Amino acid sequence: RTQISLTFDIYYQIYEGSMLIIKVALGHDAPDYRLRHSCPCCHLKVNPSVIYQPFVTSDGNSSLSRLAHHHEVDCHTFENDYCLSWEYVDQFKDEVKYRKNREDISGDGYDIPDQCMGWENAWSSEKQLLTALDETSIYAVVCQHGIVQIFTDMIKSGKLMKNPLACVHKLITTFGSDVMFGYDIACSFLATLRKSSLGSLVWDNNFQVATGAFHGAAHHCTCQLSHIIGMKDGAGLELLEECEQCFSASNAVAIVMWHSSAYH
Known part of the structure; x- marks a missing residue:
């Protein structure tokens, strides 16, 4: 073996x-050559009438977790142009902590309905399991055609939101303005995003966040009117649920990853 x-x-x-x-x-x-050319349909802007481009969807997959091993000695680094480095992601580890002291860049003072806060994961019930994991899941960004753009390893990140924030920063610095970003907790994430250090960057580049058609049905009606993808101009028939399709394939290797090294 x-x-x-x-x-x-x-x-x-x-x-x-x-x-x-x-x-x-x-x-x-x-730099970022693969990301810029990963999907010609998304990244070649040839139609000026398109309001948002590209459309991407994002989510975490806790099935792709990895157990912590005290005997692990494999120090190899897996070099690739898909995964954002831990150092890149950790730039945003304190954003949630300091967001209460920052003003909303939009100035509209949007309040998240209580019903939408039910999307928070039940971390207390999983606390014992999380302590046994080194990597709790992966966080992936997939384009509307099902092609993986970038992903991050969620390493004991809890509720820090650093992984989606890092992905947002990468998308804006790579593609510029008018990106449509799908997330199943778009309402609460948008509130965090506007009060983060990325607030002005998001606002200046017209970065949009929307809830996918499937997950959006479970949100409050006022939230749906503001954030569900079907209510966004220029969205057409887009669902922003491609992560579920991607994870249905990647889950086939989940059982192997649980006991592998970080490199493998």
Whole structure:
């Protein structure tokens, strides 16, 4: 078993080294090149009448968790252009703590209905399990055509919201204005976003947050009128529920990931 694992690691290092040489030769080694060209339908802005582009949806998947092992000694780093680094994500770890001291950049003073707060995860009932996990889940951003854009490893992040905030920052700095971002707790996340250090960046670039058609049905009616994707101009028939389709495939490897190293 160990020999097979080591052989695969060596194969992958050779493969990645070869791919890097090819990318350099083709000029595909620029920062965020893969993200900018991952989906031509989303990222080639050829129709000026389109209000929002790209449409992306995001969510966390707790099935893809990994147990903490005290004996773990694998210090390899998995190099790829999909996953945001831990250092990048940790820039936003204190945003929730300080949001009460900041003003809403929009100035509309939107209050989140109590019914929508029921979307908060029951962390207290899972506290014992969470202490046994090193990575509690992954947080992924998928475009409307089902192509993964970026993802982050949620490493004992609790309710810090640093993972979605990091993804928002990456999307704006890469694609600029008029991004439509789907999230099942759009109402509460938008309140956090407007009071975060990204507030002015979000406001200046017309970054929009909407609840997907499936999850939005469980929100308060006033929330639906403001945030559900079907009420957004230019959304058409978009559902913003592609993460569920993506996770239905990735869950097939969940049982293997529970006891793997961080690198694997």
